[in-house]
Amino acid sequence: xxxILFALLLVSLAASAAIEVHQFDDPAQEALYKELIAExxxxxxxxxxxxxSNADLAKxxxxxxxxxxxxxxxxxxxxxxxxNRYGDFVLYKPPVQRNTLLLWGGPFLILLVGVLVLVRFIxxxxxxxDHLLSEEERRKAEALLQGQEEERI
Amino acid sequence: MKARYxxxxxxxxxxxxxxxxxxxxxPKRVPSPLIGKPAPHFELSTLYDPAERITPEKLRGKVxxxxxxxxxxxxxxxxxQVVSRFxxxxxxxxxxxxxxxxxxxxxxxxxxxxxPYEAVIVDPEGDTGIDWGVYGVPETFVIDKKGIxxxxxxxxxxxxxxxxxxxxxxxxxxxxxx
Numbered sequence: 001x002x003x004i005l006f007a008l009l010l011v012s013l014a015a016s017a018a019i020e021v022h023q024f025d026d027p028a029q030e031a032l033y034k035e036l037i038a039e040x041x042x043x044x045x046x047x048x049x050x051x052x053s054n055a056d057l058a059k060x061x062x063x064x065x066x067x068x069x070x071x072x073x074x075x076x077x078x079x080x081x082x083x084n085r086y087g088d089f090v091l092y093k094p095p096v097q098r099n100t101l102l103l104w105g106g107p108f109l110i111l112l113v114g115v116l117v118l119v120r121f122i123x124x125x126x127x128x129x130d131h132l133l134s135e136e137e138r139r140k141a142e143a144l145l146q147g148q149e150e151e152r153i
Numbered sequence: 154m155k156a157r158y159x160x161x162x163x164x165x166x167x168x169x170x171x172x173x174x175x176x177x178x179x180p181k182r183v184p185s186p187l188i189g190k191p192a193p194h195f196e197l198s199t200l201y202d203p204a205e206r207i208t209p210e211k212l213r214g215k216v217x218x219x220x221x222x223x224x225x226x227x228x229x230x231x232x233x234q235v236v237s238r239f240x241x242x243x244x245x246x247x248x249x250x251x252x253x254x255x256x257x258x259x260x261x262x263x264x265x266x267x268x269p270y271e272a273v274i275v276d277p278e279g280d281t282g283i284d285w286g287v288y289g290v291p292e293t294f295v296i297d298k299k300g301i302x303x304x305x306x307x308x309x310x311x312x313x314x315x316x317x318x319x320x321x322x323x324x325x326x327x328x329x330x331x
Contacts, residue, residue: 043183043288056253057288060279085286087186 020059022066033069037062039092040082049092185286185305192219192296193284200251200259200273207248207274209300216326218247218319219294220270220310221282223254224262226290232309236293237269239315244323246271252290253279295319297326 024030034051040061042053050058050065061082068078082090094100133141187193192209199205220236222229240247249270251259256275263273276282285294293306304322306314 057279057283060283064283084186085283086288087183087286089183 020062024070029069032075033066036065036069036075036078040065040079041090041092043086043090182307183288185302185307187286187294187302188305190302192294192300192302193281195274195276195281195284197274197276197281200249200256200263200275205272207272209296212248212296213300214298216245216298216323217271217296218245218323219250219285219296220247221250221252221285221287221290221292221294223252223290224258225254228309229291230266232291232311233266233269235310235312235315237267239310239319240269242320244320245327249273250281250285251275252282252287253277293319295322295326298329 022030022033024033037051038049040050042048042050042055042058042061044055044057045053048058050062064081065078068081073081079091088094088100094103096104194209196206196208199207218239222232236247247270249272251273254275254277256277259273259275263270274281279287285292289307291309293310294302295304297303303326304318306319310319
């Protein structure tokens, strides 16, 4: 029994991942294909793009993208084709439009609020630099400094 | 001075509010861009009669449902009896779109569970599925008399969705002018 189990350990399971081979006419097409599958979202596993996803639909959509690139379609045409079917959600980089204004503007809004809070905070802090000592304070300070030096000697 | 201490609390409450809303949202429910648009064209044969060709144009003039299913899809099995019940109501025909399936498996599946469909359209490669923006089987589309997609249910149709959403919508659409 042990011998069988040991023998089984030695048998490596062949990885069943299929490798997709795509031939392109020119490097520009290949670059476009890679750019597209990196920017388009897989709708089944929503946190992956088409390039990373192993879902069946992602494979089909990669194939469609390849066919369209091969047929000489440009980026806009292919992205439109996808958006017509799956909506803006398919884009990892959503377009700037009315319902995405907050998404695009939000970070700048938060930055602005942060800067305003910071400016207010700095202004409120009592300034320290140009504060002059009164005559009495100066004498006290001098006495202290001299006292310290005497102690050191 | 006291108002100052309320600021973090206010920020906290705003964050809690966003998170509470976020928890209730389902990221799987992606609004379909096809709602309000004409049903995408297809011309496919049916499961039981390869010579028969069905196109959305042929179904113009009546309200119909397209139910995307497959024998390999587990939740389709759960949905099946709800779809059957809808068909029994006799409100509108339901066409099945057998998505990326083997004809043999699909027939076996329908023999076992019963076939509620007016016709079963076969899409072995999933091309029509892609044109219709299908990404999670089962999906159900409601098409009006003018051939416009009016609603789409992603995932299995439950009794609740049937009663509260599909039946009222189909009743309303049937009263519209074709």
